[in-house]
Amino acid sequence: MRFLATLFRNLSRHGAVERDLDDEVDAHLELLVDDYRAAGMEDAAARRAARLELGGTGQVKDAVRDVRRGIWLEHFWQDLRYALRTFRRSPGFAVTAVVSLAVGIAAATGLFSIVNAALLHPFPFADSNRIVGLGLIDKGKPRGLGVTVRQLVALQQSDVLDGAFASNNWPMTLTGRGVPEAVPTQEISADGLNVLGVPPLLGRVFTEADGPAGEQPQRVVVLTYRFWQSHFGRRPEAVGQTLYLNREPYTVIGVLPRQYFSTGPEILVPLDLTTKLVWSIQARLKRGVTPRMAELRLQPLFEQFVNFPKGARPLVRTLMEAQRAADFVPTLLLIFLASLLLLLLACANVSILLLVRGSSRAREFAVRAALGASRGRLIGQLLVESLLLAVTGAALGVAAGYWGLPAVLRLLPPGSAPIGNLPAVPVNLPVLFFSAGLALASALICGLSPALSFSRPRLTVTARATAGVESRRAHHLLLAAQVALTVLLLAGTGAAVRVLIGLYRTSLGYDPHNVIIASINLPENHYTNWAERAAFYERLRNRMADVPQVESVALATASGIPPQSGQRAVVGVPGRDMTGDEVPILQRISGHYFATMKIPLIRGRVWSDSESRGTPHVALVNQTMARELWPDESPIGRRVRMPGYIRSTTYYILQAPGSDGWFEIIGVVGDTPNVGLHEPPAPSIYVPYTLMLTDTVNVILRTSHDPLSMTRSIREAVRTVDPYQPVDVVRTAEDALASAGWARERFVALLLLGFAVFALLLAVVGLYSVVSYSVTCRFKEFGIRMALGAGRGRIVRAAVQPAVLAIVAGLFAGLALSVALNKVVAQWSIGHLNDPVVLVAVSLVLFVAAMISAAIPANRAASIQPTDALRTD
């Protein structure tokens, strides 16, 4: 209490406190005079003695001020105002330093927001580390788990789980609100939202009664915030309204808060628990149960499940673990480290600026020390200056991060990074704390070494008015360190750019330019027999082919745009036993596929339209498959068997009548990167899609003009075939490629490139200030040397040599560092830090930049007039 009271008094009534002190010291003097007079001295002598005893009134008052509470605050305030004044006097320095730090902090803050959202808090659910996905490991490979409803109930009652639920993502067709629309929907068992701990924002979430086991679920729907916003303009009356989904009326019972399901499904309906098997099983672990414990405890239960494969074991993975498998995480961490490196560089640079400036302010410090400033005060003053720079930089940096981050994230198309809800990355409280911490740390890093070295001014040195060789050595050391780290960053960038160039150069085996894909999902209970569905698809294709500017149209069951291709399918070849990775990728397509994609036909032929109407059992293989299976002979005319083609029709897959599973190979086509852009092609077999009609199909169109401008006419064309048929996703092949890897690599490369350019700028600024400071310091020396006959070349060499030596030393240190770190980085990323081409290029760029930045002050050194130099103080 007392502490606060005195603190408050000292700060708020500063004037009164000071006046009181003045009075007290004056009174003390008078009392002393009285005292000496009483001892028998003359007036004048008594006054003299009193003054002697009191000492300097200023010092006494200062000593009192120094013990006052809150004195540091007062000092801080003084230092702050002083710092502001000095910065106003040298705005160039202040702006350079602030901008350096701002960019460094913006980069680190932005990346931290992404890391924070993606890795630390990607899931909005309460206690999200207890939410797990259940699967199994069969023959060493993870697999999804399908369970019966009774088994799901058994799981719910397990003593290691606090509830379990199944879900299924499937689009539903929304009609009755203008153009029919396919809405991404999650069917979720009724208690799923409770297990996840998702509360309603409006209305209610599902209850047991909405989807009881063994009965048809109620026709109720819960909206995500996104859907509520886009379809109801966030009007609360949405609850209670009716939506027509797959042409059935569903009642809206609730709306979810914004943070849940911010990507993926837009509406939720209860899962139908009358079906045989349910999939995507998720559960909430009981408190204190680890995933590993749960795996052990679930083993006996899983073994009771009749469909549980022998020798398999349960797999329990937290949402986080499932996501860690995503390969973008290490890259993201690597970029985050790069951003911290950049910040470190910015700090080093500001440190250099401060050192250089401090050296030229040595006189000021010497004077202040001589006037009685303590070392603590001088350090405090210097730290306040760097704190001011850092805080201003941080404020600007966070602002830039806040507004710039969405722009940076736009480089990443949705779905390209399987990490949480990236588009919703917020600059939130933890991020702000992080930035504040960064600002403080940068202030300390930048300010400490100058503060320590200048707070001990040596009067003799300073009296000479030229800073010693010693302080310049410190600049050069920092400069070398800065260059070394810059080289590392440049090498990393070079590696990323090379990966990107490699990707663009990858021979795709097809031409993605001007290709667009429209996805068609049949509403449930539509075209339910094979002949009707086949006719509909064919009508659709023919209608699309008539659209102006469409050059060619093909249908494909799976994406059809490598590296997203079909699924592996068992293919039996007489005399050959194929297992594991040899199992080919099956692609079900229409005959126009190769022409549309511009995949070359190497040999043989493609089935014709009229042929495919008769459901011929023919197939084409890619070159890899031809080479692996029939190395020395032609595959044409060979027969292979696909057991998948003799299973019965289900409600969503319609088999062509009369299949015996045997196919005749009629042609060989070129390879495509069908498993990944970095992977060699896998064997692949192409068969007519008509033999097995699914309820989804992709229409691939090659256009003569910008394909995106065709979206409207494509939708129109579909509507003329079936007015109730929605068109799902329309995107270009280049987009698909972008999300398959191009975008990510481009994101990495562009971001690192930005970092590298900035790091290079920092190095240039650092070098420039060091050399120009050294020229200023040695102005007189150079003048004298020139007066004694030294040539300009010699002077330039003297001015530049130490800095150039520092650069070269830093360059080699950086190269060594890159090569040394290559092993560490190689585990995370596909780029190589020890790529000689990159390293040579980096060295050249850096060296040229260094030469240019040193040239200006060097030129100044060369143009010194001896007479001017000798005349300065």
Place this chain on the structure above:
Amino acid sequence: MLQPDHGVGITRRIQQITRGTFDVKPGSLFPALHRLEERGWLASQWGESENRRRAKYYKLTAVGRREIDAELTNWRRIVAAIGWAIDATS
């Protein structure tokens, strides 16, 4: 023994009772008085000196007295301990 007194009085008193050993200069006295006052061990008040001059008088507070007692006890323990240590080793 410890009446309210002003700075000069305190200085003279210290000189007197330590027989001139401690001569506290204002540069040490003032910060000490102010620090003790901020801690609440002293209280100050403007008053009038013997020569009818304005002077600031310092007075020990109850907290200050307790603090002195505690410090004294501690000091006596140290002196005694050092005495025993010296006796034992000489």
